[in-house]
Amino acid sequence: MLLKSKQSYDLTEAAVTDEAVFYNRRRLLQQMGFLGAGSLLASSASAGLLDFFSSGDKPAGPQFQQAPLTSIRSPYSTAETMTAESKATGHNNFYEFGLGKDDPKANAQGFKVNPWQLTVSGAVNKPLQLDYDALFAPELEERIYRLRCVEAWSMVIPWVGYPLATLLRQAEPTSAARYVAFQTLHDPAQMPGQGNRFLGGGIRYPYIEGLRLDEAMHPLTFLAVGVYGKTLPPQNGAPVRLVVPWKYGFKSIKSIVGIKLVEREPATTWNISAPNEYGFYANVNPQVDHPRWSQASERRITRGGLGSDERIPTQMFNGYGEAVADLYAGMNLRKYF
Amino acid sequence: MPVPKTRVMSDRHVLLLKLLIHGLCLFFLLRVYYLGFSDQLGGDPVKAIIHFTGIGALNLLLLTLAVTPLSRWSHQGRLVRVRRLLGLYCFTYAAAHLVNFLTFDLQFNWPLIAEELTERPYIVVGLCAFIILLLLAITSIPPLVRALGRRWKLLHSWIYIAVLLVCLHFTWSVKADITEPMIYLAITLVLLATRGRQLRRPFSWPG
Ligand code: HEM
Numbered sequence: 001m002l003l004k005s006k007q008s009y010d011l012t013e014a015a016v017t018d019e020a021v022f023y024n025r026r027r028l029l030q031q032m033g034f035l036g037a038g039s040l041l042a043s044s045a046s047a048g049l050l051d052f053f054s055s056g057d058k059p060a061g062p063q064f065q066q067a068p069l070t071s072i073r074s075p076y077s078t079a080e081t082m083t084a085e086s087k088a089t090g091h092n093n094f095y096e097f098g099l100g101k102d103d104p105k106a107n108a109q110g111f112k113v114n115p116w117q118l119t120v121s122g123a124v125n126k127p128l129q130l131d132y133d134a135l136f137a138p139e140l141e142e143r144i145y146r147l148r149c150v151e152a153w154s155m156v157i158p159w160v161g162y163p164l165a166t167l168l169r170q171a172e173p174t175s176a177a178r179y180v181a182f183q184t185l186h187d188p189a190q191m192p193g194q195g196n197r198f199l200g201g202g203i204r205y206p207y208i209e210g211l212r213l214d215e216a217m218h219p220l221t222f223l224a225v226g227v228y229g230k231t232l233p234p235q236n237g238a239p240v241r242l243v244v245p246w247k248y249g250f251k252s253i254k255s256i257v258g259i260k261l262v263e264r265e266p267a268t269t270w271n272i273s274a275p276n277e278y279g280f281y282a283n284v285n286p287q288v289d290h291p292r293w294s295q296a297s298e299r300r301i302t303r304g305g306l307g308s309d310e311r312i313p314t315q316m317f318n319g320y321g322e323a324v325a326d327l328y329a330g331m332n333l334r335k336y337f
Numbered sequence: 338m339p340v341p342k343t344r345v346m347s348d349r350h351v352l353l354l355k356l357l358i359h360g361l362c363l364f365f366l367l368r369v370y371y372l373g374f375s376d377q378l379g380g381d382p383v384k385a386i387i388h389f390t391g392i393g394a395l396n397l398l399l400l401t402l403a404v405t406p407l408s409r410w411s412h413q414g415r416l417v418r419v420r421r422l423l424g425l426y427c428f429t430y431a432a433a434h435l436v437n438f439l440t441f442d443l444q445f446n447w448p449l450i451a452e453e454l455t456e457r458p459y460i461v462v463g464l465c466a467f468i469i470l471l472l473l474a475i476t477s478i479p480p481l482v483r484a485l486g487r488r489w490k491l492l493h494s495w496i497y498i499a500v501l502l503v504c505l506h507f508t509w510s511v512k513a514d515i516t517e518p519m520i521y522l523a524i525t526l527v528l529l530a531t532r533g534r535q536l537r538r539p540f541s542w543p544g
Contacts, residue, residue, distance in 0.1 A: 040435060086381070087380040087381075090379055090380040091379060091380020091381050092380075095513070097513060097514070099409065101379060101380055101384070102379045102380065106364055106539070151512075153381060153384075191416075193501075196342035197514065197516075198514065198516050201512070201513035201514040202513055202514045203513055218479075254499075273513065292457055292458070292459060292509070292510075293453070293457060294452055294453065295448060296449070297446065299442065299450060301380065301381055303376075304439055305373055305374045305375055305376035305377070305378070305382050306370070306374050306382045306383065306386060307376075307440075307441060310444070310445055311442075311443065311444045311449075316361065
């Protein structure tokens with residue numbers, strides 16, 4: 001069954017039909033073996049120094065191979081219109097592979113995800129070492145989540161994976177564990193942005209992120225190993241990434257090699273880079289603007305060209321307030337932004 | 338083909354150059370809209386077209402500023418006749434940039450537009466630059482040039498202020514790495530340096 005169970009979210013008849021048709025067709029194409037065909041056809045264009053003179057199209061090299069994944073449906077999915085796969089996999093902030101939104105897709109196709117080593121360490125009774133295959137061992141669910149970028153655009157993306165809590169419970173956090181620190185792979189040979197500040201934007205690498213333990217254990221906090229029914233492509237954070245749907249996208253760290261349970265609030269990359277603009281919590285909050293732009297609304301990217309996406313009001317906690325607001329009871333969210 | 342040693346631009350050369358400028362500027366502008374509407378501008382065509390027209394306007398602004406020093410350096414007096422055209426295309430790209438922002442990004446959400454145009458420093462700076470470009474574009478109509486006389490030169494020297502504002506707008510708009518805007522700023526400063534004492538002109542209101 002492909003249709004998601006209905007939630008208390010607004011949805012129009014058209015949106016559901018659209019999604020169902022789109023989704024069935026996706027699955028069909030996938031079953032027929034047309035994997036990746038759509039992304040091969042999608043052309044790219046960026047605005048760079050030389051774009052005024054050149055087309056900005058990049059040559060299509062060998063494509064990264066994604067494998068199909070089977071998963072069960074999740075009651076946590078939204079029924080809103082999904083973003084087209086070509087957009088969600090062609091428009092990424094992953095500075096390790098370049099600053100432009102289409103750079104990650106263009107530059108990451110040769111990225112090696114197998115072998116992989118993910119360690120869960122620190123204040124735990126049973127430290128874990130997961131290899132590539134172990135990442136896919138827990139039962140996989142599909143969760144269609146809203147993703148709200150701090151840059152005021154958003155998408156609706158079907159992730160495949162499992163709650164982070166599944167992994168953390170296996171490791172058995174000790175009573176000393178109060179926060180969880182995450183780290184992206186550091187490999188400048190494969191991730192050109194890490195070795196070159198012009199490509200990587202001059203932020204400090206490896207990328208690090210963090211959550212409070214109760215946030216990390218929350219059932220909505222998800223470890224994704226796939227998207228659109230397939231293993232993750234490198235530009236979306238292969239082979240394993242975090243997805244925290246009520247926080248701005250930059251919290252959802254990609255290509256994770258380290259998860260460490262710690263006592264103190266860990267440092268986080270964007271907070272180090274610009275502490276007045278990006279806080280540790282980074283909860284989606286329409287009332288607290290970014291110093292340089294409003295967060296009250298967002299442009300929802302679904303599919304189609306210029307003029308096809310709508311500007312919609314941003315919801316508190318990205319619409320997941322019912323499930324997560326309790327985590328922040330009594331906290332001043334303007335101070336802890 | 339033998340190349341004559343000193344070739345002075347003829348009126349025909351100026352005409353050809355103008356046609357070339359029309360062709361290139363229109364081609365790239367129409368092309369980016371075509372790509373945008375047909376969903377060939379990547380994942381987020383809105384941001385892509387805002388960036389393209391913004392960078393395009395700045396490139397044209399710098400080209401406009403390069404005309405005078407180039408014509409002097411190459412002893413091609415007639416070259417300055419393409420300056421007005423380049424300036425007007427700069428304005429066209431800047432206007433498209435603003436329209437893209439209001440139409441596709443903010444989608445005529447007026448309260449939001451009012452907030453962004455007044456409260457966001459980088460947008461305010463961009464707006465100031467745009468107002469200057471607008472004034473320059475309007476007053477480049479020949480009868481107005483004549484009517485303004487000496488004051489025309491003064492008004493049009495405000496292009497120096499506009500280009501600095503655009504560099505600031507660009508620098509402020511990026512999230513992390515400011516290398517690209519710094520390269521633009523360096524080119525701008527070189528072009529302004531060729532003006533020497535004229536740089537004081539914007540502040541010398543004639544009696
Ligand atoms: C009211 C006037 C203006 C508004 C509202 C405006 C708005 C914007 C916006 C929203 C961005 C994109 C920021 C981002 O999200 O990355 C931007 C970038 C930019 N704008 Fe403007 N702008 C204005 C005037 C101008 C003018 C007059 C110029 C040049 C002549 C200009 C040149 C640029 C450049 C070069 C960029 C950077 C593009 C890039 O990052 O690739 N802007 N502007």
